[in-house]
Amino acid sequence: MDRRARFACIACRRLKRKCPKELPSCSLCVRLEKRCEYPPRARNLHENTSHESTSSESSNRETDVQLLGDPSTELHLAFRKGAVPGRGDIYAFPAMYFLDSEVCIKPLSSDSAQPVIPTPPSNGLSSEVLTVCEKYFSTIHQWLPILSKKRVRQHIAENGSAPDCPSHLLFLCMKLVSELLPSEIPARANKTYMQVLETLLRVENSRLPCLQLLQSVILISIYEIGHAIYPAAYLRVGHASRLCIMMGFHDRKHATQLFKDTITWTAREEERRAWWAVFCLDRITSHGINGLTLSTPEPSPGELLPCAESPWNEGGVGFNEPIFAASFSNNTSLGSFANVCQAAHVLGRVLRHRSDLHNSSVDLSFRIAEARQLHQILASLSTHLSDVSQGSPSIGGSTSVSLALCFSARLMLYDIYACNEKYSTDHGRSSEEAEMQREAVSGIFEVVEYIWQLVRQILDSSHPDGEDGLGTLSPILCYCLYAAAGESEWLLLEQENSSGGIWLRDIVKLLRLIGERWQVAGIYLSEIYTWPGYQSSVRL
Numbered sequence: 001m002d003r004r005a006r007f008a009c010i011a012c013r014r015l016k017r018k019c020p021k022e023l024p025s026c027s028l029c030v031r032l033e034k035r036c037e038y039p040p041r042a043r044n045l046h047e048n049t050s051h052e053s054t055s056s057e058s059s060n061r062e063t064d065v066q067l068l069g070d071p072s073t074e075l076h077l078a079f080r081k082g083a084v085p086g087r088g089d090i091y092a093f094p095a096m097y098f099l100d101s102e103v104c105i106k107p108l109s110s111d112s113a114q115p116v117i118p119t120p121p122s123n124g125l126s127s128e129v130l131t132v133c134e135k136y137f138s139t140i141h142q143w144l145p146i147l148s149k150k151r152v153r154q155h156i157a158e159n160g161s162a163p164d165c166p167s168h169l170l171f172l173c174m175k176l177v178s179e180l181l182p183s184e185i186p187a188r189a190n191k192t193y194m195q196v197l198e199t200l201l202r203v204e205n206s207r208l209p210c211l212q213l214l215q216s217v218i219l220i221s222i223y224e225i226g227h228a229i230y231p232a233a234y235l236r237v238g239h240a241s242r243l244c245i246m247m248g249f250h251d252r253k254h255a256t257q258l259f260k261d262t263i264t265w266t267a268r269e270e271e272r273r274a275w276w277a278v279f280c281l282d283r284i285t286s287h288g289i290n291g292l293t294l295s296t297p298e299p300s301p302g303e304l305l306p307c308a309e310s311p312w313n314e315g316g317v318g319f320n321e322p323i324f325a326a327s328f329s330n331n332t333s334l335g336s337f338a339n340v341c342q343a344a345h346v347l348g349r350v351l352r353h354r355s356d357l358h359n360s361s362v363d364l365s366f367r368i369a370e371a372r373q374l375h376q377i378l379a380s381l382s383t384h385l386s387d388v389s390q391g392s393p394s395i396g397g398s399t400s401v402s403l404a405l406c407f408s409a410r411l412m413l414y415d416i417y418a419c420n421e422k423y424s425t426d427h428g429r430s431s432e433e434a435e436m437q438r439e440a441v442s443g444i445f446e447v448v449e450y451i452w453q454l455v456r457q458i459l460d461s462s463h464p465d466g467e468d469g470l471g472t473l474s475p476i477l478c479y480c481l482y483a484a485a486g487e488s489e490w491l492l493l494e495q496e497n498s499s500g501g502i503w504l505r506d507i508v509k510l511l512r513l514i515g516e517r518w519q520v521a522g523i524y525l526s527e528i529y530t531w532p533g534y535q536s537s538v539r540l
Helices: 010-014 027-031 054-068 127-138 149-159 166-178 191-206 211-226 232-247 265-284 309-314 336-355 364-390 398-418 431-461 467-471 477-494 500-515 520-528 532-539
Strands: none
Touching: 010 027, 127 149, 127 166, 149 166, 149 265, 166 191, 166 211, 191 211, 211 232, 211 265, 232 265, 265 336, 265 398, 336 364, 336 398, 364 398, 364 431, 398 431, 398 477, 431 477, 431 500, 477 500, 477 520, 477 532, 500 520, 500 532
């Protein structure tokens, strides 16, 4: 005979959840390790079951419904008066996710923000959508492969017509980053950019958070980084970081997950790539300014890298390798975007090392040991990425981005220890610092030459007359080129007949080429043109 209580336990009634009413403790309280108590009137249901009629049982169920709220959901949500909540409505967001995450466990579907009203089936994508998708996947996707081709087309075809739909926002963002912006138009005044910001506001105020919203914010930040729209770019990356952390993408094993587990590998890989993109952009926006706190945490143990590009682009199933490995390998299953993530991870460690320079609590010997370790890691990573680039059919795309991030990290590290005038104490330079200085100075010459070789490869393989060729050039390259230009100018001023003049002229040439697509390159160039060393290189 079934032993169940007549009424819900006190904990379930307080938390507005459906109580299974088992005795002596309900399974929900047992699973959540909460104390389970029934009110005095809640005795064993079996004591009265045989004596109650069907109408009495119905009456008891109605009483339970009144006590527990709507039994069709585990989360009893209060909506604003006059609102008409739906499956994707923002008013359906479970506040208990933040107030008590133990109660709210993976309550949402990752696609739950789509329109409530079903849209009629489409006979196919419009010509505009097809053009934008083709343009996006032939340009931006080459160095930022975070979108699944088949899922994007599916979402736009099914839901893209609604003005406040996340899929419509994502389509506008794809259009924003893939279209060529005329040089005479300020990036902030771009009509598409203004339309995207307005749509973003509508979606955030009317729809539940979802993966398409996160992907849209990432693409907006790319536009703002590429056209040097600051501080909006920095704040936008922080926005994307908060979305990732809220969704639990940063730690699948220990962080509370906002979404239910996806049922396909492609959907899970798309979430992973979105997280890694935010991780990389967080470090990229902290390149040129010291002391900023990173908004994304370090990868958790066991974190997997994105799969290789071939299965991802073809819509297949790929293999994911862990970020933490004993050594770098030339395993062909590691894709170019995974290499970008590796380089960004080490770059983040260098950024933290730079921020700790004036931290008196960090022992000098420990700091120097860490610097030498970072030097060795970056040297190994440079060798690995150079070997990968030699076997790559094209030096553009993610391959050049990973090299640029690695070289930027090396120059940043070497700049800390190469200067003779910087001392850690009032008593002069320690022997450990002197040794590190020698490695830093030689490392600067080595890295700048590597960057120049990368510049020549890109220039020799680029087609200036093709707009798509410009689209495959990432604005993320610009900081690396700017840093190398500064070192080349220093070398030219020290040794007029050195290779610095050739390096500087080629770097400027590539920045001009990138500047035809991304306005951030022009801002770097305007600064380089003021350098006395650049004027000398022009006369050579």
